[in-house]
Amino acid sequence: MTAPRMLRGLVAAVIAMPLALLGACGGDDGSGxxxxxxxxxxxxxxxxxxxxxxxxxxxxxxxxxxxxxxxxxxxxxxxxxxxxxxxxxxxxxxxxxxxxxxxxxxxxxxxxxxxxxxxxxxxxxxxxxxxxxxxxxxxxxxxxxxxxxENTQGLVFNKTKLAAARQEPPRTGMSWEELISWAQRAGAATKVAGTMDPSADYKALWVWLRQNGKEFYTGNQLGFAKEDVQKWFELWKGARDAKATPPADVIHEGNATDITKQLVVTGKALTSWVWANQMPDIQKNTKDELGVVAYPGDPSAQWARxxxxxxxxxxxxxxxxxxxxxxxxxxxxxxxxxxxxxxxxxxxxxxxxxxxxxxxxxxxxxxxxLEDELVKKFGASPSVPPKGHATVKTELVKAAEAAQFGTATPAQAAEQFVTAAQAAISR
Missing domain, CATH: 3.40.190.10 (Periplasmic binding protein-like II)
Known part of the structure; x- marks a missing residue:
């Protein structure tokens, strides 16, 4: 074969070579x-x-x-x-x-x-x-x-209002029922609702589930049943009925994820359920002094998130x-x-x-x-949420608000949530 014909053949072969193979020829060290x-x-x-x-x-x-x-x-x-x-x-x-x-x-x-x-x-x-x-x-x-x-769940509370009313602050290790009873007393003394209702908050539900031997997810499946969510919604219906929380329209304000709309900031509740590392940003939005403790129940249900x-x-x-x-x-x-x-x-x-x-x-x-206190008590990390988790969080808010506003019973709201959550992670 003559040199010109050989050259034309090589050019044709290069043009025909798949782009992916050409890329592979360049190596992967990233050097120019x-x-x-x-x-x-x-x-x-x-x-x-x-x-x-x-x-x-x-x-x-x-x-x-x-x-x-x-x-x-x-x-x-x-x-x-x-x-x-x-x-x-x-x-x-x-x-x-x-x-x-x-x-x-x-x-x-x-x-x-x-x-x-x-x-x-x-x-x-x-x-x-x-x-x-x-x-x-x-x-x-x-x-x-x-x-x-690292982050973990944190219950932020208003130290200033509690001190003015001579009320003890919440503490790590209180049971959920003790926290609700505390919220009744503190609310009556301060004339401010004792606690934000966290029934729409997935991270609060997650901790509660782990304390009851369940998980939010097990691999790519829900780790709980409709009956579990019903008990969770019933717990907070009881708290609302006992006036330990604000009314539904105010709870709706607190369900917003915006830090500036947390009820401990707007002065409409003595506590808000947040991630602990949000504490500084929350504090910037209120003149009252705030404190933070773990979520109620056994703190080993929390983890190093x-x-x-x-x-x-x-x-x-x-x-x-x-x-x-x-x-x-x-x-x-x-x-x-x-x-x-x-x-x-x-x-x-x-x-x-x-x-x-x-x-x-x-x-x-x-x-x-708080993190230093809990790092010795943290439990094993759960499964990372599967695809569809963002939708699951939204569906929990919808179902919880149906129960909060009384347009659905806790059982109906639980069924609504579980059905929607299963559909979200199955897509």
């Missing part, structure tokens, strides 16, 4: 022609989080000058719509932030890299994490995300470098000092101790104190 690696990084949050994240990434770049970052961030609203679009196309970020509402969905769609081999080799060091915290990133048998902060995760895209061409960045953000003392408690209490207990020593905000100190 200049030897540098660019990682894309996508997260949600406000300007303060963006500033802190950029500062921590700048520290990494100082130690790894061949790595650069292309960062994108936005507010929480619309974030997962954008992430779905990116991961469905060619623009998926190498590293992205995610929470337990969507982790299982992205893991089962094979969007997230399984980090198990990195954990087992020590390249992703979780040896200083609470065990239940890093395990709360496992979906099936794959580690789908690295916990970037990942406030959010960082995951690596399974199709990334530079997964090793991306994992090294995750390891740095979680375990480097300088990075920990920069990031502080913005994404929850640091997962690394040594970093957490370092950060806690520098905290001056009383509300954050109270949140850290």
């Amino acid at each position: 022609s200049d030897g540098k690696t660019e990682l894309t990084f996508f997260w949600w949050g406000g300007e303060a989080r963006a500033k802190l994240t950029e500062q921590a990434l700048a520290l990494y770049k100082q130690k790894h000058p061949d790595v650069t970052f292309k960062t994108t961030w936005q507010a929480n609203q619309g974030y997962f719509d954008k992430l779905a679009t990116l991961t469905a196309g060619d623009g998926a970020p190498d590293i992205f932030q995610i929470d337990d509402n969507y982790l299982a969905e992205y893991a089962t769609r094979n969007v997230t890299e399984d980090l198990t081999r990195y954990k087992d080799s020590g390249k992703l060091d979780v040896s200083r994490f609470p065990e239940s915290l890093w395990k709360y990133g496992v979906v099936g048998d794959k580690l789908a995300g690295m916990a970037m902060g 990942a406030s959010m995760y960082l995951s690596v895209y399974r199709g990334s061409k530079h997964k090793d470098v991306a994992v090294d960045v995750l390891n740095f953000l979680a375990n480097d003392p300088e990075a920990g000092k920069v990031l502080g408690t913005d994404r929850g209490l640091p997962s690394n207990l040594d970093i957490r101790k370092q950060v806690a020593a520098s905290v001056t905000d009383p509300a954050m100190k109270a949140s850290i104190a």
Whole structure:
């Protein structure tokens, strides 16, 4: 064959070669022609989080000058719509932030890299994490995300109003019935409803279920029956009838997820049921002094929940470098000092101790104190919620409000919720 004919044959073969195979020929070290690696990084949050994240990434770049970052961030609203679009196309970020509402969905769609081999080799060091915290990133048998902060359920209460009325505050370890009786007494003394009704709050129901030997989910199935939810709705119907909670229209206000609308902020109840790391933001919205304790019942039903995760895209061409960045953000003392408690209490207990020593905000100190108290009592982490969990949460609010407003009995509302929840996770 002549040289010109051979050349034409090679060109034709290259043109016919599948694009995926051409991509594979380029290797997966992520290095460009200049030897540098660019990682894309996508997260949600406000300007303060963006500033802190950029500062921590700048520290990494100082130690790894061949790595650069292309960062994108936005507010929480619309974030997962954008992430779905990116991961469905060619623009998926190498590293992205995610929470337990969507982790299982992205893991089962094979969007997230399984980090198990990195954990087992020590390249992703979780040896200083609470065990239940890093395990709360496992979906099936794959580690789908690295916990970037710890959180747990917290019952926030109004210390100022209780002290003025000479009422004892709620305490960790009270039974649910004791909490409702306390709310009756405190409400009568302060002329403010004793407690927000949490029957629409999935995290309160989840803790109550675990205390009664059940789970919210067992793998990809509901871990409870209609009868369990009926008992839960009946518990809070009794509390409403006893005037331990506000009326239904006020409870509806508190069912909003906006921190500024929590009833302990608006002064319409003495307690609100939140995540403990929301305590500082809640405190900013009221002049009254607040406190925080665990949810009622046995505190071992609570667990070290990942406030959010960082995951690596399974199709990334530079997964090793991306994992090294995750390891740095979680375990480097300088990075920990920069990031502080913005994404929850640091997962690394040594970093957490370092950060806690520098905290001056009383509300954050109270949140850290609660976590420190409970970390020794936490139970095993439950299954990460399956796909459809966000819809399940919405359906619980609908059903609970039907019971709260009296348009359905607790039994009817329970059946409504279980039917809708099963449909949501079966889609």
